[in-house]
Amino acid sequence: MGRDRVAELTLRAVEKRFGAVQAVKAVDLDVADGEFVVLVGPSGCGKSTLLRMIAGLEDISDGEILLDGRNLNAVAPRDRDMAMVFQDYALYPHMTVAENLGFALKMRDMAASEIEAKVNEVAAMLELDALLHRKPRALSGGQRQRVALGRALIRDPKVFLFDEPLSNLDAKLRVGMRMEIRKLQAALRTTSIYVTHDQIEAMTMADRIVVLKLGEVQQIGTPIEIYQRPVNSFVGTFIGSPPMSLSKADVRYEGEAAFLGFGRGQEIRLPSDRAAVLRSAAIAQIEVGLRAEHIALADGGGEDEATFLSDVILVEEHGADSIAVVRLGDHEVMARVKPGGVHTGDKGRRFEMDVAALHLFHPEKGGRLG
Numbered sequence: 001m002g003r004d005r006v007a008e009l010t011l012r013a014v015e016k017r018f019g020a021v022q023a024v025k026a027v028d029l030d031v032a033d034g035e036f037v038v039l040v041g042p043s044g045c046g047k048s049t050l051l052r053m054i055a056g057l058e059d060i061s062d063g064e065i066l067l068d069g070r071n072l073n074a075v076a077p078r079d080r081d082m083a084m085v086f087q088d089y090a091l092y093p094h095m096t097v098a099e100n101l102g103f104a105l106k107m108r109d110m111a112a113s114e115i116e117a118k119v120n121e122v123a124a125m126l127e128l129d130a131l132l133h134r135k136p137r138a139l140s141g142g143q144r145q146r147v148a149l150g151r152a153l154i155r156d157p158k159v160f161l162f163d164e165p166l167s168n169l170d171a172k173l174r175v176g177m178r179m180e181i182r183k184l185q186a187a188l189r190t191t192s193i194y195v196t197h198d199q200i201e202a203m204t205m206a207d208r209i210v211v212l213k214l215g216e217v218q219q220i221g222t223p224i225e226i227y228q229r230p231v232n233s234f235v236g237t238f239i240g241s242p243p244m245s246l247s248k249a250d251v252r253y254e255g256e257a258a259f260l261g262f263g264r265g266q267e268i269r270l271p272s273d274r275a276a277v278l279r280s281a282a283i284a285q286i287e288v289g290l291r292a293e294h295i296a297l298a299d300g301g302g303e304d305e306a307t308f309l310s311d312v313i314l315v316e317e318h319g320a321d322s323i324a325v326v327r328l329g330d331h332e333v334m335a336r337v338k339p340g341g342v343h344t345g346d347k348g349r350r351f352e353m354d355v356a357a358l359h360l361f362h363p364e365k366g367g368r369l370g
């Protein structure tokens with residue numbers, strides 16, 4: 001296996017309507033050759049519909065889908081040179097693992113000896129060698145998923161399409177399989193589109209992430225871009241674990257400076273460049289997005305305008321670090337601290353906010369400011 005050809009996928013203003021339901025709205029996307037793109041978003045946001053349109057399993061209501069510049073709108077699924085892996089594996093129950101793997105090749109009238117060689121090659125890649133004579137019902141969930149993967153690999157398609165392929169596996173197996181899929185894809189460099197509702201899968205696997213909400217693209221970018229500069233509060237809270245804390249704050253201007261008031265007299269001073277952004281938008285109230293790593297314990301440090309005193313409502317141990325839920329004015333926010341640093345029920349601990357890193361969102365529209 002391996003490739004000597006290019007596979008660039010382009011979506012232009014792709015739409016899908018099911019009667020009155022608009023499942024996908026004007027999606028534009030360019031997937032580069034060999035790229036691994038993850039579509040992520042909450043249930044019902046149109047991920048599967050979009051993937052099925054790319055596969056040709058669903059007609060598109062509007063727009064166009066191109067593979068290497070060739071319009072696919074009228075091309076039948078079997079002629080698109082794409083292989084799809086489904087959540088429920090979709091194996092043939094009456095066939096052995098070897099027959100399941102070789103089925104697509106048999107349909108292409110490949111010689112039996114050649115099929116056998118390919119089946120053995122793929123089985124070796126996925127460590128299925130010892131299971132080739134079993135039927136799917138005699139396999140574990142993880143083994144079934146590897147067969148489903150093998151069935152896609154063996155076709156050596158231009159594009160892999162994955163629809164939540166790991167969601168039926170237990171947490172540990174999922175982590176192992178996501179690495180395995182990524183390693184295989186990196187070796188084969190096959191253009192891939194992967195659908196998941198799991199933002200951790202999206203973050204860990206993607207070259208680029210497409211965040212969808214209600215059929216609309218919110219943001220397209222690398223995992224780091226999306227994590228560090230979410231375009232709105234939806235993306236900010238959807239991506240990242242623990243989730244970004246959102247708190248409404250009143251803005252008080254004083255000379256060049258701006259102070260964010262979180263209630264109960266707790267104020268944090270904004271750096272002047274951020275203050276300028278709020279001033280130019282004439283904002284009196286703001287939604288502040290804080291990631292746990294941007295609040296640190298500051299015991300012993302002096303009182304300054306980026307620190308606040310707080311009680312510790314709850315501490316969750318994660319081993320390498322702890323997540324503390326602390327009070328910030330009228331709000332609760334999460335702080336990432338060293339294990340053992342704070343304890344549930346602590347009173348009057350001092351925390352420091354990394355004011356350069358906090359995210360500012362429009363209080364009603366949710367869009368990023370600055």
Ligand SMILES: Nc1ncnc2c1ncn2[C@@H]1O[C@H](COP(=O)(O)OP(=O)(O)OP(=O)(O)O)[C@@H](O)[C@H]1O
Nearest residue numbers: 018021023041042043044045046047048049050197
């Ligand atoms: N055949 C259909 N007829 C009518 N509405 C549909 C049909 N298929 C999907 N929908 C609707 O389109 C929207 C998008 O569905 P889709 O299955 O693409 O979501 P999803 O993002 O894959 O969700 P999940 O994470 O739950 O799998 C939903 O509102 C769904 O109810």
Ligand SMILES: [Mg+2]
Nearest residue numbers: 047048049163
């Ligand atoms: Mg789906």
